[in-house]
Amino acid sequence: MDPATARMRLQSLLDELDRSIGALQEADPLDADRAQAVIDVASQHRLAVLDALRRLDDGGYGRCVDCGGLVPEDRLEARPEAARCVQCQSRRERRR
């Protein structure tokens, strides 16, 4: 994916997350617990997107932050904020 496209997609993802986090923060107090859980997930996602935008600026975008290998194009298509190749990501998830 070329950097301009990646930036555009990350930016719109960020706008979307900001909007839904904002909407959730105004949720009915009765739903506050559930809203907070969704906000937590969205905030994590938002951080990942911001991180990807930073890597775009650094020129490290599209490379796995663990092994330095190229992150496959189809993975970036599905998740433009992906920081790791499939192998490193699943290794990381197994460790949890």
Ligand SMILES: [Zn+2]
């Ligand atoms: Zn890797």
